[in-house]
Amino acid sequence: MNTAQTRQHTMMLNMGPSHPAMHGIIRLVLELDGERVVNSDVEIGYLHRAFEKSSEQSGYLQVIPYTDRLNYVSPLINNMGYSMAVERLFGIKPTERCEYIRVIMSELSRVSDHLTCIGASAMELGAFTAFLYMIKARELLYQGIEMVTGARLTISYIRPGGVKADLPAEFEPHIRNAIKETRKILKECDKLLTRNRIFVDRLKGIGIISKEDALAYGITGPFLRSTGIDYDVRKNCPYSVYNRFDFDIPVGTTGDNYDRYLCRMEEMEQSLQIVEQALSSIPGGNLMVDTEGREIPAAMMVDLAKMGETEGLIQLEVDLDPTLQGGTRKYFDAVEAPEKRAVLPAKEDTYGNIEGLMQHFKLVMLGHGITPPAGEVYQAVEGGNGELGFFVVSDGSGRPYRVRVRPPCFPIMAALPLMINGGFLADIIPTFGSVNMIGGELDR
Amino acid sequence: MILEKIKEKFLDDVLETYEFRGDLVAVIRKEIICDLMEFLKTNPALDFNILMDLTAVDYLWQERIPRFDIVYHLYSLAKNHRLRVKASVDEKDPTIESLTGIWPIADWFEREVWDMFGIKFEGHPHLKRILMYQGFEGHPLRKDYPVTKRQPLIGPVN
Numbered sequence: 001m002n003t004a005q006t007r008q009h010t011m012m013l014n015m016g017p018s019h020p021a022m023h024g025i026i027r028l029v030l031e032l033d034g035e036r037v038v039n040s041d042v043e044i045g046y047l048h049r050a051f052e053k054s055s056e057q058s059g060y061l062q063v064i065p066y067t068d069r070l071n072y073v074s075p076l077i078n079n080m081g082y083s084m085a086v087e088r089l090f091g092i093k094p095t096e097r098c099e100y101i102r103v104i105m106s107e108l109s110r111v112s113d114h115l116t117c118i119g120a121s122a123m124e125l126g127a128f129t130a131f132l133y134m135i136k137a138r139e140l141l142y143q144g145i146e147m148v149t150g151a152r153l154t155i156s157y158i159r160p161g162g163v164k165a166d167l168p169a170e171f172e173p174h175i176r177n178a179i180k181e182t183r184k185i186l187k188e189c190d191k192l193l194t195r196n197r198i199f200v201d202r203l204k205g206i207g208i209i210s211k212e213d214a215l216a217y218g219i220t221g222p223f224l225r226s227t228g229i230d231y232d233v234r235k236n237c238p239y240s241v242y243n244r245f246d247f248d249i250p251v252g253t254t255g256d257n258y259d260r261y262l263c264r265m266e267e268m269e270q271s272l273q274i275v276e277q278a279l280s281s282i283p284g285g286n287l288m289v290d291t292e293g294r295e296i297p298a299a300m301m302v303d304l305a306k307m308g309e310t311e312g313l314i315q316l317e318v319d320l321d322p323t324l325q326g327g328t329r330k331y332f333d334a335v336e337a338p339e340k341r342a343v344l345p346a347k348e349d350t351y352g353n354i355e356g357l358m359q360h361f362k363l364v365m366l367g368h369g370i371t372p373p374a375g376e377v378y379q380a381v382e383g384g385n386g387e388l389g390f391f392v393v394s395d396g397s398g399r400p401y402r403v404r405v406r407p408p409c410f411p412i413m414a415a416l417p418l419m420i421n422g423g424f425l426a427d428i429i430p431t432f433g434s435v436n437m438i439g440g441e442l443d444r
Numbered sequence: 445m446i447l448e449k450i451k452e453k454f455l456d457d458v459l460e461t462y463e464f465r466g467d468l469v470a471v472i473r474k475e476i477i478c479d480l481m482e483f484l485k486t487n488p489a490l491d492f493n494i495l496m497d498l499t500a501v502d503y504l505w506q507e508r509i510p511r512f513d514i515v516y517h518l519y520s521l522a523k524n525h526r527l528r529v530k531a532s533v534d535e536k537d538p539t540i541e542s543l544t545g546i547w548p549i550a551d552w553f554e555r556e557v558w559d560m561f562g563i564k565f566e567g568h569p570h571l572k573r574i575l576m577y578q579g580f581e582g583h584p585l586r587k588d589y590p591v592t593k594r595q596p597l598i599g600p601v602n
Contacts, residue, residue: 045575050591052560053584057591088465215521218494218549229521236524375464378497378517378528391515393501401505406497406517414552443575 010038013425017046021124021429024439026413028420028428035424040417047439055403059369060086060160061344063403068154070405070441073116074109074384076102076145078441079158082403084239085379085390086160089372090291098162098289099241100282101148105157106381107271107278108145108175111182112138113384113436114222114264114271121261121433122193125202130189137185140178147171160370162288162296162343172279179272186268194262203257207419207431210255217415221386221408222263223435227255233382244281245274260434288343291370296343369398383408385436407441446490446527453483467528474514474531478541484518484527485546492518492527495543498553500533500561504587510534512563516543533563542568560585 015028022028025046031039051070055063067078080102087094094102119134142152147168149157157164193199209219211227224231232249234242250266252259286295344363349356363369374396380389386408393402412435420428447461450470457480460471472480484492497517504511510532518527533540542565543550554565555574562583565571573580582589 045573045577048575050584053589053591091465215493216548218496218547231521236521237526377465377467378526380496387496389497389517391497391499391517395506402501404497404499404515410552411549414549 015428017043022432023120024437024442026437026439026442028416030425030428032425035426037420037423037425037428040420042413042416044413045443047443049444051405051444052403055400057399059364059398060372060400061363061369063400064156064159065154068156070407070444071113071383071385071388071438072153072440073436073438074106074113075153075155076105076109076149076157077381077383077388079156080106080240081379081381081383081388081390082392083158083160084381085377085392086370086372088377088379089375089392089394090160090370091373092161092289092291094162094289095286095295096241096283097166097285098287100278101163101167101287102158103240103242103245104167104175104275104278104282105145105148105163107274108141110271110382110384111268112141112145114268115141115182117384117433117436118189118261118264121430121436122189122199124429124433125199127193127196127199130192133185133189133192137178137182140181141175144171144175144178147174159343161290164343165346166287175275175279179276182272183269186265190265194265200258202427202430203261203434205254205256205258206423206427207257207434208255209415209419213415213418214255217418218411219386219415220411221383222260222267223386223412225249226252226259226263228253233380233387237380239379239381242274245277247271247274257430257434291372371396371398380406383441385409385412385438388441405441405444407444409435409437409442413437413442446525449487449490450480450484454480468526469528469530471530471532474533474540477514477529477531478543478546480529481516481543481546484529489523490520491522492520494519494521495547495549495553496526498543498550498557500557500563500585502561502585502587512538512561514540514557514563538562539564539566541566544568559583562586 011032013030013032015030016022017025017027027043029041029043030037051066054066063082064079067082068075070078115134115138119131123131145155146152148171149155149164209227211229214224214227220231228251230249230251233239235249247270250263250270252263288296290296345356345359350360372394374394376391376393378389378391380387387406388408389406391404392400395401419431446468447470451458451461454472454476457473457476458470459473462469484490495516496519499515501513501515502511503513512533514531514533516529518529531540540563542554544554544567552574554568555571557563558565558571559573559576560583572578576584580595
């Protein structure tokens with residue numbers, strides 16, 4: 001045998017941007033030596049839709065529908081992060097009941113996020129049953145979310161100053177039942193997967209990342225926790241009312257795919273516990289606050305003057321601005337009833353009475369919407385994949401001057417070559433599946 | 445405490461420090477960015493070990509000179525505190541030192557800022573576009589890039 005004469009050369013392979021086993025459009029340029037990955041390059045940007053540029057073009061409230069489309073598996077968490085950033089610009093705090101509703105909805109989203117991630121990556125490894133079971137559980141949670149928000153994905157439910165609407169009466173029994181069913185399904189999937197020889201062989205010891213690398217790459221979420229670091233925004237920098245609930249942060253030891261799978265499985269159970277605790281301790285009361293932090297009573301839509309309370313209202317001559325560009329804003333404080341709501345009125349009010357219609361019109365017209373004071377805040381929330389940060393800069397006008405999203409997937413994708421280089425080509429599939437890459441937030 | 449430590453160490457190179465809504469901010473001269481980051485990362489009392497975010501803001505509409513701010517968000521896992529560092533960069537010389545030697549994640553973040561704002565990071569190993577394609581003209585998040593402008597997609601080069 002004369003091996004010295006055999007020519008050694010590697011092969012270039014494009015994986016993606018459209019590949020059946022890649023959820024999301026992303027291109028991996030691989031250099032292969034046989035089945036081994038020698039080198040790799042990650043190319044992103046195929047789903048870039050100029051979220052940040054579009055956010056600068058319209059008012060603060062019109063950004064919310066765009067945030068739905070960032071991480072489209074858990075849109076409620078994005079809504080919450082953005083709304084909290086705007087609220088902090090105003091320096092206001094939402095009401096107690098609103099905070100609890102936000103926590104419940106975020107945790108339901110987190111569970112549906114993890115269900116999708118594990119289900120899809122199990123399916124790619126051949127475990128189709130687990131995928132169907134998990135999507136069944138997600139469907140039950142989605143039904144609950146739909147009951148409250150009126151939509152399954154493009155929900156725009158959480159807004160600065162409050163939430164769109166209160167929980168309907170049938171929500172609690174439905175969600176309690178859904179939690180019971182989800183637990184049952186998780187148990188079944190646990191039996192199907194956790195000790196399954198094929199599944200374990202494909203995950204264990206694959207896609208390892210060390211603690212040091214994970215920190216250097218700014219990785220957060222289940223990915224960082226699988227390496228043994230218990231960083232979770234909900235525990236480390238508690239926002240909303242998370243410090244009132246009793247829950248644990250699961251951590252792994254080796255930082256491989258199997259640990260990430262176990263972390264996500266346990267996190268779902270912890271999230272379900274938070275939902276249960278929140279449901280049993282949710283206080284009553286008002287839902288929304290105005291831009292000065294005062295609570296708005298639920299039935300407060302009819303003009304006070306109509307009810308005969310004209311005291312304190314001033315009669316003013318106003319020069320109307322024909323362009324309707326907000327030039328008359330300076331008169332508002334003097335003319336209006338002393339209510340400055342930040343949240344769009346319920347659709348029933350918008351279509352049902354003139355005050356609601358006027359409120360809605362004014363909030364969405366250019367120059368008439370809410371105007372936070374000049375300043376900038378960075379608000380982090382725990383998204384499905386890690387720290388989701390919103391950096392909002394205000395120049396004191398009706399539009400955000402700059403909205404920046406720190407997507408949790410972005411650092412993980414930057415570190416992906418560390419995990420796949422040196423491994424087999426087939427091992428990219430479980431590693432990539434455990435990232436739960438969401439193109440919407442990665443490319444914005 | 446954090447802001448005092450930075451002022452003590454870097455004196456006049458720290459232009460301004462303030463707190464807004466609980467966020468600590470230090471505005472610095474861009475020349476010291478690498479020294480400052482190295483100091484923030486290695487000083488045991490500060491211990492900022494994670495670069496959470498790196499982005500830029502274009503202040504063209506406010507007619508401010510210098511035009512750009514590079515914004516760094518740092519987090520310390522051990523001390524559980526956060527800090528925002530801002531360094532101004534002017535339009536005439538849109539360059540700043542790269543942090544790739546300190547945090548590898550700065551690689552992708554800086555590529556994004558280059559792509560969106562056209563700010564060059566000196567010492568970056570391969571500063572190329574990340575979200576837009578090669579051959580795209582202009583930097584879309586600059587305030588003077590029209591939002592309605594369209595460019596035909598010519599596809600990636602390679």
